[in-house]
Amino acid sequence: MVAAATGGVKAAPLLDILRRRIAAEGPITVTAYMADCLLHPEHGYYRSQEAIGLHGDFITAPEISQMFGELLGLWAADYWQRMGAPAQCYLVELGPGRGTLMRDALRAARALPAFRAALTPVLVEASARLRGLQAAALEGEGAIWHEQIAAIPKDAPLLLLANEFLDALPVRQFQRGDDGAWHERCVGLDEATNGLRFLLDPRALPFDDLLPPVLRDSPPGSIVESSPPVRAVAVEVAARLKHQGGAALFIDYGYASAGVGETLQAVYRHTYADPLENPGLADLTAHVDFGSFALAAKRAGVTISGPVGQGAFLNALGIKARAAKLQQGNGAQAGDVDQALRRLTAPEAMGTLFKVLALTPPESPQPAGFA
Ligand SMILES: C[S@@+](CC[C@H](N)C(=O)[O-])C[C@H]1O[C@@H](n2cnc3c(N)ncnc32)[C@H](O)[C@@H]1O
Numbered sequence: 611m612v613a614a615a616t617g618g619v620k621a622a623p624l625l626d627i628l629r630r631r632i633a634a635e636g637p638i639t640v641t642a643y644m645a646d647c648l649l650h651p652e653h654g655y656y657r658s659q660e661a662i663g664l665h666g667d668f669i670t671a672p673e674i675s676q677m678f679g680e681l682l683g684l685w686a687a688d689y690w691q692r693m694g695a696p697a698q699c700y701l702v703e704l705g706p707g708r709g710t711l712m713r714d715a716l717r718a719a720r721a722l723p724a725f726r727a728a729l730t731p732v733l734v735e736a737s738a739r740l741r742g743l744q745a746a747a748l749e750g751e752g753a754i755w756h757e758q759i760a761a762i763p764k765d766a767p768l769l770l771l772a773n774e775f776l777d778a779l780p781v782r783q784f785q786r787g788d789d790g791a792w793h794e795r796c797v798g799l800d801e802a803t804n805g806l807r808f809l810l811d812p813r814a815l816p817f818d819d820l821l822p823p824v825l826r827d828s829p830p831g832s833i834v835e836s837s838p839p840v841r842a843v844a845v846e847v848a849a850r851l852k853h854q855g856g857a858a859l860f861i862d863y864g865y866a867s868a869g870v871g872e873t874l875q876a877v878y879r880h881t882y883a884d885p886l887e888n889p890g891l892a893d894l895t896a897h898v899d900f901g902s903f904a905l906a907a908k909r910a911g912v913t914i915s916g917p918v919g920q921g922a923f924l925n926a927l928g929i930k931a932r933a934a935k936l937q938q939g940n941g942a943q944a945g946d947v948d949q950a951l952r953r954l955t956a957p958e959a960m961g962t963l964f965k966v967l968a969l970t971p972p973e974s975p976q977p978a979g980f981a
Contacts, residue, residue: 921961
């Protein structure tokens with residue numbers, strides 16, 4: 611149980627709903643569990659909780675410093691120029707949280723008035739609650755909202771940004787059993803505690819694309835993750851870029867190629883928690899497999915840049931110069947800016963675990979930051 615802001619103990623209403631569903635239908639996949647925890651219409655985490663920021667469960671790069679969103683805005687402005695400065699384009703953000711990144715990116719975009727005049731901000735957000743926060747942050751900016759990538763307008767190039775969006779998409783988990791076969795990992799009822807527990811689907815999993823061949827001989831007990839929704843985003847965005855032109859930038863924590871191991875994790879109030887303990891009250895994420903994401907996008911016909919570490923990427927975009935500028939004549943803020951710079955770029959902070967990958971149509975200019 612987790613202490614609520616009021617000091618009492620907060621019950622997870624979704625736990626009761628899941629218990630009833632599992633009692634009626636049998637165990638559900640980890641994917642179905644994660645999808646309900648995050649986006650259940652009433653009790654999903656992003657629909658009901660104060661997730662991001664100082665008063666939420668976790669802090670993301672745009673909430674650490676304005677430098678992050680500003681540099682991404684300048685990255686987009688630079689690519690717009692490399693594309694030949696089209697008269698119209700969409701600056702799209704997937705999963706914009708509190709709207710901070712887009713707000714900072716648009717402020718930086720004003721440095722190039724022709725770019726600001728050409729772009730329409732588009733936010734793709736599933737949570738009505740967060741759409742409200744974003745609207746407040748972006749008042750007067752002429753932004754439009756959609757709930758799905760499929761609804762993004764199709765009549766102009768896209769400059770698409772996605773920070774910590776892919777890690778919020780559900781994963782499937784497979785475990786090798788003592789019988790040598792692979793089984794899907796599911797969530798069932800724990801009669802002893804009246805809570806939830808992991809168990810394996812007794813049916814053996816047929817080998818297919820979901821299980822990379824190099825991992826199939828892993829020892830019994832090994833867990834492998836795979837995210838069909840993450841690969842679907844790669845394919846959908848790649849198709850749009852080929853059709854409309856533009857560039858897409860994905861930033862997230864993850865690994866460069868598929869490996870063995872479980873990365874599903876829950877965070878409540880900046881602390882790691884049991885993923886099965888507080889469904890709908892804790893954030894649930896999984897590390898992004900950038901290798902599979904890149905392969906899916908490449909097969910869909912786009913060019914891949916990266917992944918590179920977030921630190922290397924932000925340094926290449928000039929974050930140190932931006933930090934120095936913010937510190938000029940503002941001695942009181944200098945320490946905060948230094949600290950933010952370190953958190954965003956140092957290898958022991960977000961500089962290496964967080965990775966940046968860009969997609970561009972074939973035979974188009976290379977985006978900045980990947981030299
Ligand atoms: C971890 S937060 C990241 C927020 C923001 N990008 C930041 O860096 O602060 C994930 C965001 O993606 C949104 N999201 C999660 N799943 C989504 C989906 N399937 N479609 C659209 N938005 C989704 C969440 O509501 C939230 O805004």
